[in-house]
Amino acid sequence: MTEFSSCEFTPPDGDKPSRTGSRVHRCIDRFRWEGVVVQQYKSEAEHWRGVVRMVLAGESGERTAFHVRYFEVAPGGFTSLERHRHEHVVIVLRGSGEVQLGASVHPLGPGDVVYVAPEELHQFRNPRGTEPLGFLCIVDAVRDRPRLADVPLPGC
Amino acid sequence: MTEFSSCEFTPPDGDKPSRTGSRVHRCIDRFRWEGVVVQQYKSEAEHWRGVVRMVLAGESGERTAFHVRYFEVAPGGFTSLERHRHEHVVIVLRGSGEVQLGASVHPLGPGDVVYVAPEELHQFRNPRGTEPLGFLCIVDAVRDRPRLADVPLPGC
Numbered sequence: 660m661t662e663f664s665s666c667e668f669t670p671p672d673g674d675k676p677s678r679t680g681s682r683v684h685r686c687i688d689r690f691r692w693e694g695v696v697v698q699q700y701k702s703e704a705e706h707w708r709g710v711v712r713m714v715l716a717g718e719s720g721e722r723t724a725f726h727v728r729y730f731e732v733a734p735g736g737f738t739s740l741e742r743h744r745h746e747h748v749v750i751v752l753r754g755s756g757e758v759q760l761g762a763s764v765h766p767l768g769p770g771d772v773v774y775v776a777p778e779e780l781h782q783f784r785n786p787r788g789t790e791p792l793g794f795l796c797i798v799d800a801v802r803d804r805p806r807l808a809d810v811p812l813p814g815c
Numbered sequence: 816m817t818e819f820s821s822c823e824f825t826p827p828d829g830d831k832p833s834r835t836g837s838r839v840h841r842c843i844d845r846f847r848w849e850g851v852v853v854q855q856y857k858s859e860a861e862h863w864r865g866v867v868r869m870v871l872a873g874e875s876g877e878r879t880a881f882h883v884r885y886f887e888v889a890p891g892g893f894t895s896l897e898r899h900r901h902e903h904v905v906i907v908l909r910g911s912g913e914v915q916l917g918a919s920v921h922p923l924g925p926g927d928v929v930y931v932a933p934e935e936l937h938q939f940r941n942p943r944g945t946e947p948l949g950f951l952c953i954v955d956a957v958r959d960r961p962r963l964a965d966v967p968l969p970g971c
Contacts, residue, residue, distance in 0.1 A: 679932060681916040681929075681930060681931050681932040682916075682929075683914070683916075683921045683923075683927060683928070683930075684927065684928040684929075684930075685927055686907075686924070686926025686927050689926075690926060692926070715904065715906070716930055716953075721902060721904075721930065722933070723902050723904065723953075723955060724880035724881055724955045724956070724957075725880055725881035725904075725953060727904050727953060746877060748871065748877075748879065748881075748883050750871070750883075751842075752908075760837040760839075761837065768842070770842025770845075771840065771841055772839070772842070773837075773838075773839050773840075774838050774839075774840075774872055774877065775837050776835055776836050776837040797872075797879075797883060797953060799879060799880045799881070800880070
């Protein structure tokens with residue numbers, strides 16, 4: 660089990676075959692894919708809970724300027740409340756929950772699209788769901804490391 | 816109605832407000848979003864048919880190194896058979912169909928992920944579906960212009 664933030668800068672170590680040819684990752688169950696490893700957050704922590712992560716593109720020899728990841732937040736779970744310079748584009752694929760963007764909280768359901776602007780404090784949560792909140796999160800391949808909510812901006 | 820390829824290099828002209836703040840595009844119907852315009856291919860053409868396109872991120876003031884688009888291929892429709900240096904990452908959201916990757920054809924259904932490698936000849940088709948084949952397609956923001964199948968490689 661690997662532990663890291665949803666916005667982790669450094670990809671986890673491990674098996675990274677160079678699969679640069681075209682390919683199809685068949686969806687073999689509800690949002691689980693052939694050839695894609697389910698990676699887990701620390702199951703108990705102060706600033707995140709109940710989150711798993713799958714990297715669909717960007718760490719297998721692709722040359723894209725972006726990485727595509729799929730996250731699931733279990734009922735009662737949440738990602739870390741954090742900010743960073745790089746942007747997020749999120750598309751909800753399953754379940755329901757909410758996203759905090761700055762001081763605002765927005766409900767989320769399947770198909771909703773979220774754009775997280777640079778340095779926006781944000782957190783994805785599943786406080787009332789009975790199934791996982793699952794979403795794609797697309798980020799630049801080259802990006803800065805997230806800072807938790809209680810870490811001040813550089814120079815402040 | 817705007818006409819362009821699924822892999823069009825130059826974004827269509829038109830209203831491009833600079834919306835750099837965080838935002839949520841609510842999914843208001845099955846894969847139609849608040850604040851996202853449905854753009855259409857030419858309805859009758861030799862090398863594409865029955866395809867609509869929505870840009871979810873990348874043309875509204877974002878600074879991402881990628882663009883996120885959503886395409887729907889109507890029953891009987893297909894994208895152009897083409898190749899280019901830039902890569903595609905595709906995630907199927909609805910319907911069924913197939914993708915041609917080089918000389919191979921792969922069936923597609925909801926959740927399937929496709930990586931199209933540089934210079935791979937490719938086409939997305941919906942030959943037998945009764946509903947649209949809908950998929951996200953993520954590309955680098957800076958990318959080369961697609962070449963149709965009968966256009967030879969540079970220098971050939």
